Amino acid sequence: MMVPLALLVLGGLAAAMAPRVLTRADWPDREPVLALWVWQCVVAAVLLCCALAMSLSACAAWAAVRGNVFAPAPHGVVEAYALTAYGSWAAPLAVLLATGALWTAAMLTREVRAARARRRRLRADLLVRSPLLPGEERGGEPLVVLEGERPEAWLLRAGAAPQLVITTAALRRLQGFQLDAVLAHEQGHARARHDWLLHCSSALANGFPRVPVFAAFRDQVHRLVELAADDSASRRFGRLTTALALVELNEDRGVFGPCPAPFSQVPDRVERLLAATPRLTTGRRLRLTAVAALVPAVPLLVTFVPGLSALGG
Structure with a gap:
């Protein structure tokens, strides 16, 4: 099979099967940081499949691109890919994949701009509700207290x-x-830069709503970053203290009781903290980390095998 088609098949299988495998696994709730790493590796592999397929299709369609990409390679390597045999579909495929890449960049840009606009509105509202005193500069204090009847806490950059x-x-x-x-x-969110993970996952899911892996990536990231931040707090102050803090902040929001608010993750987070399920063993964590790191290497291996074989021969 031609390499671009093999890459697209590989990316399609990963996009369709990875969400089913990962969402049915029983370990992500015990290791949310590791689960986030696995999801990122899977999504990176899918995007890498598309990017490499686009590059090879463009090389087959246009001699100028082929000359730049394969400029340092021996002639035998170029022949190993049989680029001239790809047919008339190479150019439309390259254009289609390039359009997808541009659309992804546009969606990510829109997501970042929307987040910045939200932060500007929050900062403006904060200045209204907590005005600065003469000579005071916003940003020096780690904690800002606002008068309010609802128990709320959030992180503001x-x-x-x-x-x-x-x-x-x-x-x-x-x-x-x-x-x-x-x-x-909240400091756990800030240290791990969870905001960027949320932006990227939302941009992919909004840009390609019919791709299962991107929708699942967004949903799982929103859940796992909260579990990871819960673990960061519980390691310092205990699971019971963290669970009670969650209850106190959310008790009046209708997330507990016989008819909890829809889509609320707070009850599950509290139960998880109180259950104190043990972590995976160190050996299993290392194995999962290594296997996940190898996932993006598979598209690279598929891409470079013909060239490496030609050089070896």
Whole structure:
């Protein structure tokens, strides 16, 4: 089979089968950071399949592209790919895949701009609700307290250092180290740059809503980053303290009880913290990490095998 078609078949199989395999596994909730790594490797492999297929199709369709891509390669390597035998479909396929790449970049740009606009609105609202005193600069304090009747806490990037914004109602509810657990949870998001993972997953899912792996990637990322931040807080202040902080902040939102709010993950997060399921063994974590790292290498191997075989022969 011609290499671009083999890459597209490989990418299609990964996009269709990976969500089923990963969502049915029982270990991601125990290792959310590892699960995020596996999802990123799978998505990177799918995108790499498309990018390499686009490059080889463009090489087959246009001699100028072929001359630039294969310029340092011996003549035998070019012949090993049989680019001239790809037929008339090479140019339309290259254009189609290039359009997909441009669309992906456009969706990511739109997602980042929308996030920046939301942050600007939050900063403006924060200045209205908590105005600066003469000589005071926003961004120096790690914690900002707002007057509010609802218990709320969120992270605001107001410069180089992120700030935790919390309402007075939340301060009245949180006892002991619960406030520290909330702060550690949000700091876990900031340290791991979960916002970029959320932007990328949303851009792919919104740009290609019919591709199963991208929709599943977005849904799982939104869930796993919260579990990872919960673990970051629980390691410092305990699972019970972190679970109680979640309950205090969300009790009035209707997420608990016989008819919980739809799409709420808070009850499951609280149950997970209280269950204290043990982590995977170190050996299994290392094996999963290594296997996931090899997934993006498969498209590269498929792409370079003809050339390496020609050089070896």
